[in-house]
Amino acid sequence: MEALLDLLLVAIVLLNFFVLGTSRLRAVIRAVGAQGVILGVLPLLAHGAAGPRALLVVLPPVLLKGIVIPAMLMRALRTAQIKREVEPFLGFAPSLVLGALGMAAALALSQQLPLLPGQRSGLVVPASLATVLVGFVLLTTRLKAITQVLGYLVLENGIFLFGLLLMEAMPFLLEIAALLDLFVAIFVMGIILNHISREFSDIDTQHLSALRE
């Protein structure tokens, strides 16, 4: 169990790096979806609980993060006819290095945190902190509305992962988090479509004014 949990956490961190390093938007969306699915399954592993209640905790995040949100984003890609490249402010190699530094910082920081001695896997906290940091990097260094949303989702994944530690104490919190996801999904879609429609008209006018000058 512990080994499998560690392996999945490593997979989550690798997906972070993948999201930082790839230039194809669809691949990024799929990676974030896959990360969500892994995250949704983790509570079962970490706590070995099985039963209807556990399913209630696991299913909503998996369905939402793994299927609903990626499908929505793909739809947004299609309907808004966004160019399918990431176009970052910062090159891919520098953002990968930033991600690696973030991982190192997360590991160093998690050594300092006053965690419970029996804290599950030694990787949960560093992986969650690293995911949060990668989410920040994505939020701040990507141009498009849709990539910023993806960064926000990665950030949220990191927070969810941190919440895994509190699973025993407050299962209620996790279910609330799942509900929050749903809220975020709808909210985000509204923002995306708004952003995009505005951005497209904006871009046009900017081009025109540049021409005039």
Add this chain to the structure above:
Amino acid sequence: MASALLHLGVLLLLPPLLLGVANRTKSWFSGRKGPPLFQAYFDLARLLRKGLVVSRTTTAVFPAGPLVALAAAVLAGLLVPLGPAPLLGFAGDAVAAVYLLALGRFFTAAAALDTGSAFEGMGAAREVSFASMAEPVVFLAFLCLTRLSGGLTLSAMLSPGHMAPAWSAAGPSLALLAASVFVVLLAEGCRIPFDDPNTHLELTMIHEVMVLDHSGPLFGLVLYGAAVKFLVLGAVLVRIAVPAATGSPWLDQAAFVAGLLALAAGVGVVESVMARLRLTHVPTLLTAAGVLSGFAFLLLLR
């Protein structure tokens, strides 16, 4: 004695077969019959029988390129464990092996510059700039292996006796290491995501462009040296990924050779299913490999 002979046999006789296996895999994927498995040996024999045409602008560096590259690859191969028992080794020979490969690369690039062709100079520039990103990855990998095994020689680091327990202790980081070494192997072996060994498209060539002026026996040496280098790096990867410790050294050896052939087939699969990267994306992939091995090291430090 038998072990040493076996080591030398794997090092000197097996490399062209690996190329044959990779080529056959590729032709199977594209539904062709493909060249015979031993085609690379026939090619080498044919090239070695041919005459030599050398440009008048070249100096002694020009023939030295292929010769030094081959010699360096073979020497590095003596340090990497290819047989049932370690053949040669001294504390820190991992560094020596990496720099031997670098020496061979330097001479290949120098020979390319020696021809005075701007075109080959471009290839040399590409080669060394990508190599400068690939080398740290290998060093990080060896750093991890040293930390895991406590051994300072390659044969100690990569011995199945160390590797098998390491997989249960630090599986994730070893898997990351294997992935990053695989990326380096593709880059150094001029394989598809980086470089296509079969095309001669000026804009995208990296390795072939440096050896355009080499002909006949010298070109044969170039091909053979590249194959030996591929085997040496591949052996490191197979030792990491397939830690066969059955108790009988001969079975282990058989598993190791089978692993090498499987690796060649795997490279063939990668070449069949992937497209070539844009030249500007190569550094990104190499950086990613570096990040992977760095992350593996961080996991070990915990």
